[in-house]
Amino acid sequence: MTDIFSDANRRDPYPLYDAMRSGSPVLQVPPPFNAWLVFDYDGVKRVLSDYDTFSSQVPAPKNWFIFFDPPRHTKLRGLISKAFTPRMIVTLEQRIRQLSAQLLDQAVGHGEMDLADDYATPLPMMVISEMIGIPAADWPTFTRWSDAILKLSLSRSGEVGAAEAMSAFGTATAEMTAYLADMIAQRRALPQDDLLTRLIEAEVDGEHLDPVDILGFFQLLIVGGQETTTNLINNALVCLFDNPDQLAHLKARPELIPSAIEEVLRYRSPLQWMMRTPKHDVELHGRLIPTGALVLAMIGSANRDPKQFRDPARFDITRDPNPHIAFGHGIHSCLGAALARLEGRIALSDLLARLKDLRPASTEPWEPRKALHVHGPIHLPVRFQPSNHC
């Protein structure tokens, strides 16, 4: 059987998705992966949103509310939404622009950079750290924890490295717990204008978040807020380099940047799948998926379903409507979508405005990122005309 996780397939999973979707859109993958994959738009939407049938309680860190079902999920999402508001995200815009400008200032004179390492990775890390309220001096420690958390998702279960990843995650969690306890104490004594303070103060029906929930959310933000946004930025450039007509069109009409970002989210979705597990045996497209099985809702494939998108293999920055589900669907849909969109738009606009004649520096096929559910390159070497800072 084809290795759906080979580098070539992870770089370009779309022919495989097309074959699956047009055959039986539900595929059972045997152990060691041992999962049921759902490939069509309607099926994926159902798996993501029908929480009475498909539970989010998959084997995963215990205190991340993304893996909770109602009613606990509803309560936590309500509390977190009080702190994580659209207004708060709008206030971040100026700061994101400054951070983006700082990163580009360091690069513009060189005429080349690794867009992934030098821009698309640090930018979301800095934004999320600032938003949480982590002082810049602690960012290297934060990066180390974040690596440990990300590595958890790198290994297929049973594979060499899985045990080490688990142990590194345990160490990072212990360090973060201590760090966070200290920060919570500081914020209680002296509230700040940051997310942590608002999380501590958030209240629904007299209930607050406890430190374990805050730690879980903190970890979830690290994963949810960084790797995904890094891939959105990298993938935007991959898509535009692969489609020079669209790059030229966007340069001529930068007002299309928001629409281009939506198309990147659809065309190369940063998260290719989300996990669920049936609470009872369920039939989907004529296949019986047993209780407790691992189901992967293949978002990346759903977003290329010809029943939903005209000419789905065409990257079209003017596509309208574009009802992609890159941010999920239903009660778990992404809380950070507005922030991710904002970062993506600022990044693309700054990169095109400041790096003249931006082009790929390598013709080698890009190496996919390690985490299997994530889509995008580890490195993205680019060239451009060197220029002065301003």
Ligand code: HEM
């Ligand atoms: C391009 C970037 C991003 C993509 C593609 C993305 C994608 C997703 C998806 C598909 C889900 C649904 C999970 C499910 O159904 O099980 C989700 C949930 C979530 N995302 Fe994002 N995300 C992105 C950026 C962010 C950012 C920047 C943040 C925070 C700063 C964030 C925070 C969250 C949280 C907290 C949830 C859980 C919501 C819940 O379970 O109720 N995400 N995201």
